Amino acid sequence: MSAASDAGLVAKIEGLLRQPVYFRDVLAAARDQPYRAILRAWSDVRIHHALARDEFGRYWLEK
Amino acid sequence: MADDRRNEDFRSMLARMERDGHMRRIKKTIRPEHVTALCGQAPAALMCEAVEGYDIPIVGGLYWTRARMASALGWRESELGARFAAAVARPIAPETVSTGVCQEIVVTGDDIDLTALPIPFMHEKDGGPYISAGVAFANDPKLGPNAGCYRMMFRTQRELGIDLFTASDLRRYYQATFDRNESLPIAVAVGVHVFEHMAAAYKAPAGLNEMHIAGGLRGEPLQMVRCKTVDVVVPAHAEIVLEGELLPTGWTVDEGPFGEFAGMQGDLKHNPLFRISAITHRRNPVFYALQMPWENDWLNGPATEAACARVLGLAGIQVNAVRATEGGCCGWSVVAAIKKRAGEGKNAIAALLSLPVVKQVIVTDDDINIYNSDEVEWAVTFRCQADKDIVILSGMKGKHVDPSVRPWDLKPGELPTTSKFGIDATIPEGIPAFRYERIVPAFHADIRAEDYLS
Numbered sequence: 001m002s003a004a005s006d007a008g009l010v011a012k013i014e015g016l017l018r019q020p021v022y023f024r025d026v027l028a029a030a031r032d033q034p035y036r037a038i039l040r041a042w043s044d045v046r047i048h049h050a051l052a053r054d055e056f057g058r059y060w061l062e063k
Numbered sequence: 064m065a066d067d068r069r070n071e072d073f074r075s076m077l078a079r080m081e082r083d084g085h086m087r088r089i090k091k092t093i094r095p096e097h098v099t100a101l102c103g104q105a106p107a108a109l110m111c112e113a114v115e116g117y118d119i120p121i122v123g124g125l126y127w128t129r130a131r132m133a134s135a136l137g138w139r140e141s142e143l144g145a146r147f148a149a150a151v152a153r154p155i156a157p158e159t160v161s162t163g164v165c166q167e168i169v170v171t172g173d174d175i176d177l178t179a180l181p182i183p184f185m186h187e188k189d190g191g192p193y194i195s196a197g198v199a200f201a202n203d204p205k206l207g208p209n210a211g212c213y214r215m216m217f218r219t220q221r222e223l224g225i226d227l228f229t230a231s232d233l234r235r236y237y238q239a240t241f242d243r244n245e246s247l248p249i250a251v252a253v254g255v256h257v258f259e260h261m262a263a264a265y266k267a268p269a270g271l272n273e274m275h276i277a278g279g280l281r282g283e284p285l286q287m288v289r290c291k292t293v294d295v296v297v298p299a300h301a302e303i304v305l306e307g308e309l310l311p312t313g314w315t316v317d318e319g320p321f322g323e324f325a326g327m328q329g330d331l332k333h334n335p336l337f338r339i340s341a342i343t344h345r346r347n348p349v350f351y352a353l354q355m356p357w358e359n360d361w362l363n364g365p366a367t368e369a370a371c372a373r374v375l376g377l378a379g380i381q382v383n384a385v386r387a388t389e390g391g392c393c394g395w396s397v398v399a400a401i402k403k404r405a406g407e408g409k410n411a412i413a414a415l416l417s418l419p420v421v422k423q424v425i426v427t428d429d430d431i432n433i434y435n436s437d438e439v440e441w442a443v444t445f446r447c448q449a450d451k452d453i454v455i456l457s458g459m460k461g462k463h464v465d466p467s468v469r470p471w472d473l474k475p476g477e478l479p480t481t482s483k484f485g486i487d488a489t490i491p492e493g494i495p496a497f498r499y500e501r502i503v504p505a506f507h508a509d510i511r512a513e514d515y516l517s
Contacts, residue, residue, distance in 0.1 A: 023191045027096055027184055034116040035095050039178040039192065043219040057190045057320040057331045 009033055009041040017051070020058035068137060069283060072164075072300035073254045074349060076135055077122060080108060085134040086125070088112055095183040095192070098123055102354045107131070110349070117181040123352040126257065126361040129389070135257040136280075136365075141434065144368025144385055147261070147280070151369065154271070155278030155285075163288030163299025165252070170342040171292065176220045177339065180303065183352050186322035190331065192217040193321060196353035197251040197305070198263045199225070200295050203236045208296065210263040210273040212362070215251065215337060216318050223337040224318035225309065232269055237309050237335060246308035248293035249337070254302025254351040257362075259285065264362040274298075292340040302348045306341040325392055325464045326356040357389055364393035371397055371415055378414040380407050383429035394420045398433045401426060403489045412454045412485030419460055424485040431488075442488040445499070452487040459483050 016029050030038045052062045080086040086108040094115045102109050102124040112120045126132040133140040182192040194215040202208050209232045215223040227234045240247040262277035277285045287296040290306045297304050318334040367387040375382045381402040387393040408426050415424040427442045461481030463470040468479040
């Protein structure tokens with residue numbers, strides 16, 4: 001079984017994505033977390049949401 | 064034996080580079096997202112042995128300079144183009160073996176988790192962590208096996224976005240399966256020897272298996288092994304292999320931006336989706352993170368120099384040396400030294416600028432050491448008259464990646480054109496060579512610096 005993601009970290013990333021952010025901003029906001037945990041949470045976010053992108057490559061959650 | 068390079072694998076190449084002083088080991092713990100910044104500041108390629116949260120080391124910066132590329136190849140710096148050309152002329156077919164170290168560990172089913180690999184986030188504006196050193200292998204019923212280099216962006220624990228935006232053989236293979244609403248099985252090897260990586264980066268004619276060129280570079284057949292979940296063969300000694308399929312979703316999945324080969328941040332693209340069906344790897348694998356742009360560019364440098372020597376030869380020009388320069392991404396800018404006959408400085412410029420990518424050239428006489436930029440500048444300064452010796456050609460085929468062609472002004476499907484230029488820095492016709500006689504230190508043959516400086 002692949003490892004589960006951290007629900008708190010997923011929620012934190014979802015909160016961050018209320019406005020357009022670069023992936024770098026996601027990493028910076030969660031820099032106190034292990035890199036692998038951030039990627040697992042990111043994976044979870046991508047599976048459960050269709051993320052919008054702008055021409056600069058920023059992500060956000062469409063309402 | 065230290066010099067025995069038969070069936071040399073990636074990690075043996077690393078060990079040789081370390082012995083040459085071109086790779087260093089870093090013991091201090093580092094996070095994956097910091098590796099690219101560290102590699103960019105380091106005087107050698109780096110093996111980051113302690114990656115926080117992982118038991119897999121990251122190696123990067125292997126081909127960042129001409130010297131490191133030559134070290135990886137085990138060739139002299141001056142012979143990159145000639146030896147590449149010789150290998151292309153003498154391809155050797157790979158052999159399929161029954162087992163390979165790349166399958167010492169096999170992960171399938173629910174155990175697949177790409178986050179188990181230290182896929183690094185590399186550049187400030189990238190769309191996510193990237194596998195930058197992936198060599199993708201695929202089959203086509205008519206065209207046969209193909210290998211090529213494609214970047215892949217981490218999306219989920221089982222999925223990667225893959226850049227198939229520009230024309231390539233893999234794009235053609237994928238288009239064929241997409242048209243039938245079928246998936247394309249592929250395998251991606253991460254951490255293959257420079258011979259395989261450079262052969263995969265080479266734009267070989269369709270139908271020519273790049274791994275035959277890898278055999279030519281090796282001077283022996285490359286050993287390949289069949290994948291566990293897809294009908295594709297991969298180098299048996301690869302560090303890590305990702306097996307799976309490109310889903311028939313077309314160019315619909317957001318991918319990028321990524322710091323691209325020309326040294327500029329690329330655009331957001333829409334590309335196919337790569338779903339993983341198995342991760343296989345060696346015991347204690349090494350994760351190779353190719354560092355943009357120079358490491359990517361140097362993979363093409365020898366092929367560029369080989370192409371330049373070929374077109375100059377076709378033009379009947381005697382070539383002494385050709386150098387693809389880093390500033391020109393090892394393809395766009397070229398310096399050539401020739402044994403000139405009257406008019407051949409300009410002929411050489413015309414020949415070199417006919418190559419699709421080459422945009423600027425400097426042609427010198429064969430007394431100039433073109434690996435020394437000061438000598439090239441000296442030749443340009445004293446052998447060139449700007450109103451006579453600079454050739455400008457307009458309306459030639461350009462590339463979208465070059466902002467100076469203003470690609471955003473093009474209509475969809477429209478191709479850019481560009482101007483190109485060459486500097487004839489050969490001794491002008493009518494000026495006798497003795498006018499350029501160099502100063503020579505008195506009794507220079509009698510003096511050895513080490514006798515005085517040691």
